[in-house]
Amino acid sequence: MVEPVDVRPARPFGGPGPGPVPAPPADDPAGAAVLSDLVAALPADRVLTDPDTIAPYVHDEAEWADHGSPVAVVRPRSTAEVAAVVTACAAARVPVVTRGAGTGLSGGANAVDGCVVLCTERMREIVEIDPGERLAVVQPGVVNDDLRAAVAAQGLWYPPDPASAPWSTIGGNVATNAGGLCCVKYGVTRDYVLALEVVTASGEVVRLGRRTAKGVAGYDLAGLMVGSEGTLGVITEITVKLRPLRATPPRTVVGFFDTLADCGAAVAAVTARGLQPAAFELIDRHCLHAVNEWKQAGLPEDAAALLLAQTDLPEPAASAEAEAIHAEFVAAGAKDAMMSTDPVEAEALFDARRLAYPALEQRGDAVLTEDVCLPRGRLAEMLGRVEEIAARHRTLVANIAHAGDGNLHPLIIVPHGDPAAKARAQAAFDEIVIAAIDLGGTVTGEHGVGLLKRAGMRRELGPGALAMQRAIKAALDPHDILNPGKVIG
Amino acid sequence: MVEPVDVRPARPFGGPGPGPVPAPPADDPAGAAVLSDLVAALPADRVLTDPDTIAPYVHDEAEWADHGSPVAVVRPRSTAEVAAVVTACAAARVPVVTRGAGTGLSGGANAVDGCVVLCTERMREIVEIDPGERLAVVQPGVVNDDLRAAVAAQGLWYPPDPASAPWSTIGGNVATNAGGLCCVKYGVTRDYVLALEVVTASGEVVRLGRRTAKGVAGYDLAGLMVGSEGTLGVITEITVKLRPLRATPPRTVVGFFDTLADCGAAVAAVTARGLQPAAFELIDRHCLHAVNEWKQAGLPEDAAALLLAQTDLPEPAASAEAEAIHAEFVAAGAKDAMMSTDPVEAEALFDARRLAYPALEQRGDAVLTEDVCLPRGRLAEMLGRVEEIAARHRTLVANIAHAGDGNLHPLIIVPHGDPAAKARAQAAFDEIVIAAIDLGGTVTGEHGVGLLKRAGMRRELGPGALAMQRAIKAALDPHDILNPGKVIG
Structure with a gap:
């Protein structure tokens, strides 16, 4: 069907250009105090302040999310060292922004001005x-x-x-x-x-x-x-x-659809029939095209989207479930559908799914990633809304989705250096969030609130639940030291 | 193997005798005020104050847990009515103790003096x-x-x-x-x-x-x-x-063991082999004897305990998993082990498990129920500790367990009207809790903290985690209106 593509590339994400990071401002006595405490409390290699060295640590992969300038980046090796960092910051009322690899897509790990970035990358035992x-x-x-x-x-x-x-x-x-x-x-x-x-x-x-x-x-x-x-x-x-560990390689079913609405119908039908695929993904033609461009993957591009489902039941139940999924794909109007018996070929299709995001970034454009999650039965309607929003704002929106969960990732593609296109993309992003809430969904299925989904979360939760969220934050972090301004902050 | 027993009896639990419940004390102005508010705000049939009528609502099934006297029992029919009750209680600073059917085993639903008991039994849509x-x-x-x-x-x-x-x-x-x-x-x-x-x-x-x-x-x-x-x-x-819904009836494997230690070893071996039974229960001979006495069930009583495992994989995987479980039972020293192909017979064995607790109560004794949960690998050692504690305190302790989860329910049997036996039972209860913590377990696997496990919880969590628990409670219930004195209160 298709050729396997290269996988596990060196981490390809670009993310926003951080720009130069200035040294802590001379008029930041709290920052100066905490830096002196950290240098005294930790071995020398734990504390980084050189602007070029700390530049990769000041933001995650969220496109266009703001970030500030930290006083320092610390890379502790033990719980005791983390406790020393937080104790010093708490004493000086300096914010602590914790990060892992920084692959987040909501700005949750972005530095705030005057903070200490606490990176856990050396705690890898x-x-x-x-x-x-x-x-x-x-x-x-x-x-x-x-x-x-x-x-x-x-x-x-x-x-x-x-x-x-x-x-x-x-x-x-x-x-x-x-x-x-x-x-x-x-x-x-x-x-x-x-x-x-x-x-x-x-x-x-x-x-x-x-x-x-x-x-x-x-x-x-x-x-x-x-x-x-x-x-x-x-x-x-x-x-x-x-x-x-699962004993047998999963069986894969792939369906090609002429419309996103048919895709959505197929997802709803598979769920309603009581089938339980172990993965159930959607990739649209924009993503397939980008992966083909990047990896010469030979994926078909003449369908609006494909659905990929895997079953991992023990045989012969896996075959029966694969056949049932195939039948639902056909009944929902798939132009083509097939069951794969070749694990290499199946893995190539799933690699295309995993590579969609970096493939779109490889084209040199900015990619603003959405993460709405819908009731499964509203997925087709939501895909229609996304198409309408994209057209109205003259913005290219590619779609990947954890379709079986109703978790849709519209990928909003914007050429760099085009402020008007950026403004249209931002408007599309905001309207997609509102549409998801309108259809009974949530503004974030798995990427988190961070900075990008704060307004959406407030709209989704309503005042009573928000007050409870704030009460929890105030109870456990009364001085707002921990990653201030993120989520409910 | 065994005969099916009667199941789904009329609710057999006895629970502690509540004794007479006095009317709200005349010197309780807050109680009088809230009662007047409730009567004004709700239809007449929602508010109960007659002592005989409210007696069944003042405690759950936890043996020996204290309970107080409520001002009233309210049985709202809607969210709006619940909100009216809580609003009235909040205004008067009167506690609200919420309960469902009162089948709890930790005293979590027990009334406190001067409270309003809010029973949800009429909200059953x-x-x-x-x-x-x-x-x-x-x-x-x-x-x-x-x-x-x-x-x-x-x-x-x-x-x-x-x-x-x-x-x-x-x-x-x-x-x-x-x-x-x-x-x-x-x-x-x-x-x-x-x-x-x-x-x-x-x-x-x-x-x-x-x-x-x-x-x-x-x-x-x-x-x-x-x-x-x-x-x-x-x-x-x-x-x-x-x-x-699961398509096929599960397959059952039963093993009879001469020692509780062999039972524990069988549980550890099944888990370590990567098997995933859909139920995995232990019943000791004291429980089998009580069920036989009550239901003439004909269960074998010559083993120390039996293990019951079910597999619900699609065939033929279910047969293979059942055989693997059977092999581990035999390897761990089962005196007898068999796979059942008869769903009626299998269900009879599981009914014996479900009836163990009421069967013990039918004998006329008090039954104090433990609920410790251990790492699966420590279950055998914990069962040994329970035996030792029971012997030292000259107390009969029967055991049922969700063995596959390490969740052990020692049932401490005490004749009514024997204060010395009651004191010994209480000492055994406390020592079992301490032993569970000592072996890396928790004081409650599924019954909750309520009143009976408060001291155990404090010992288990330590001061830092307890302070966080208290901060959460204070943040969401600053006036300590909601079920005060339970869990962390």
């Missing part, structure tokens, strides 16, 4: 893998794919698989409650966090959660930390639940 | 079942088994299945994060809560969570409410996630 209890304990800077490889060597599986898995860290995945392809059947990061070690806003080290399969001793504060984007505490150790 | 989105929306008073039956009629499955499912309500299940037999493979109540409508401590109605499969807009406050036992808000509507 896999502390423990326990096959009997099916759990692993890791430092926050462990890269997702590294954890997956380490536990696979012991017959175990860590399912959460964001597209950033080759680079993103487990700490960042927990801070944003990262999703991925597998979560349509196996759940998101939250579903795999058993326990956390956290440094609180006052610099105290606490343990939340448990190592046991179940537990209800007190409020679920480990769960509360998941997805809180560094605003409630700094995560210094994570205990994750594991599953047994 | 199944608002919506949506097969396309695989979700249901229910009022909190819907009984677990009623929801399961209603969604089954549409080909859907609500997995959480506490032993109290014929009587307990979804609201109570959410408030305690109830577990059950299925959660070893399918997760606990928390894993099925998508959204909640909640009345806050000030009487405001807020919506938390979402209807979509995924979402990360703000902190996970719906998740925080799950397991909070009515101390952070009153749940008035619940949106739950559903699964497709």
Whole structure:
């Protein structure tokens, strides 16, 4: 069907140009004080202040999200060092912005002026893998794919698989409650966090959660930390639940559709029939074209979009489920649909899915990424709204989606250096958010609120729920030290 | 192998005798004021004050947990009525103790002096079942088994299945994060809560969570409410996630063991081999004997305990998994082990598991229920500790366990009217809690903290995590109106 493409490239994301980062302003006594404390408390190689050196640490991958200039970047190696950093910052009332690999897409890890950026990239020890209890304990800077490889060597599986898995860290995945392809059947990061070690806003080290399969001793504060984007505490150790490694390669079904509406109908029909694919993705022709351009992948470009579904049941149930998915694709109007028996070919199609975002960036344009999540039954309608919004604002919008979850990523493509196009793209972004709420969806399915979705979140939640969010933030970070201005801040 | 026993009895639990409940004291002006407000705000049949009528509402099923005397019991029929109750109580600073069916085992729903008991038993509408989105929306008073039956009629499955499912309500299940037999493979109540409508401590109605499969807009406050036992808000509507109904009856494997240590070893071996039973239970000979006495069930009593495992994979994978479980039972020293192909016979064994607790109560003794949860690999050691503690305190302790989760329910049997035996039982209860913490476990796996596990929880969590728990409670219920004195209160 198609040729395998190169995968696992060197991290291709460009992100916004950070520009020069100035030294801390001379009129920042708090910044000067905390810098002096940090240098005194930590080994010399932990604290970075050279503007060129710290430039890569001041923002994540969110297009056009503002960022400020930090006093310093610190790269601690232990929980004790993290506690020392937060204690020093709390004493001086200096903000702490925690980051992992910086692959976020909402600006959640962007520096604020005068802050200390706390980067966990050197805390990358896999502390423990326990096959009997099916759990692993890791430092926050462990890269997702590294954890997956380490536990696979012991017959175990860590399912959460964001597209950033080759680079993103487990700490960042927990801070944003990262999703991925597998979560349509196996759940998101939250579903795999058993326990956390956290440094609180006052610099105290606490343990939340448990190592046991179940537990209800007190409020679920480990769960509360998941997805809180560094605003409630700094995560210094994570205990994750594991599953047994899947025994057989999954079977793949692919369907090509002439319209996005037919795609949406196929997704709804597969769900309503009670089928449970282990991945269920949508890629539109703009994405296929970009991957072909970049990787000469030979993907077909004459359909509006393709749907990719995988089933991982034991045979012969997998074949039966694949046939049922195929039948629903055909019934929904697929122009072509087939079941793949070749794992290499199937993996090539999923690689096209994973490479869509960097492929679009390779073309030299800016890519503003949306992350709305809809009730599955409204996906077709939402895709129609996105097309209408894109046309009205004369903006190219490509679409990828975790279709089985209703999680749609419209990718808004903007040529660099065209302020009018940028303004139209921003308007389209805002209208897509409003349309998602209007259709009963959420403004962010898996990327987080960060900076880009703050207005959307306020619109979605309403005043009562927002007041509760603010009360939680004030209770756990009364001086607003931890990643101020993000999420509810 | 065994005969089917009668199931789904009229609710057999006895619970502690409540004794007479006095009218609100004449020197309780706040109580008198709130009573007058409630009578003015609600239809007449909503407010109960007659001592005999309200007696069944003042405590749950927790043996020996203290309870106080309420000003009134209210049984609202709508969210607006709940909001009116909480608003009146907040204005008068009168506590609100929310309860469902009162099947709890930790005293979490016990009245405190001068409170209003808010019972959700009349809010029992199944608002919506949506097969396309695989979700249901229910009022909190819907009984677990009623929801399961209603969604089954549409080909859907609500997995959480506490032993109290014929009587307990979804609201109570959410408030305690109830577990059950299925959660070893399918997760606990928390894993099925998508959204909640909640009345806050000030009487405001807020919506938390979402209807979509995924979402990360703000902190996970719906998740925080799950397991909070009515101390952070009153749940008035619940949106739950559903699964497709399982197609085939599960296959059952039963193993009889001469020692509890062999049982524990079998549990660890099944987990370590990567098998995933859909239920994995332990019943000891004291429980088998009580069920035989009550139901003439003909269960074998010559083993120390039996293990029951079910597999629900599609065939032939189910047969292969059943054989693998059987092999591990034999390798761990089972004196007898067999695979059942008869669903009636298998269900009879699981009914014995479900009837163990009421069967012990039928004998006329008090039953103090433990709920510790251990790392699976420490289960054998914990069972040994329980035996030693029981012998040292000359107390009969029967054991049932969700063995695959490491969730052990030692049932401490005490003749009524024997204060010395009661003191020994209380000492055994406390030592079991300490032993569980000592072995890396938690003091409560699924029953909740309520009143009985407060000291244990404090010991388990430590001062830093406790301070965070208190900060959350103070942030969301600053006047300590909601179920004061429970969990962290």
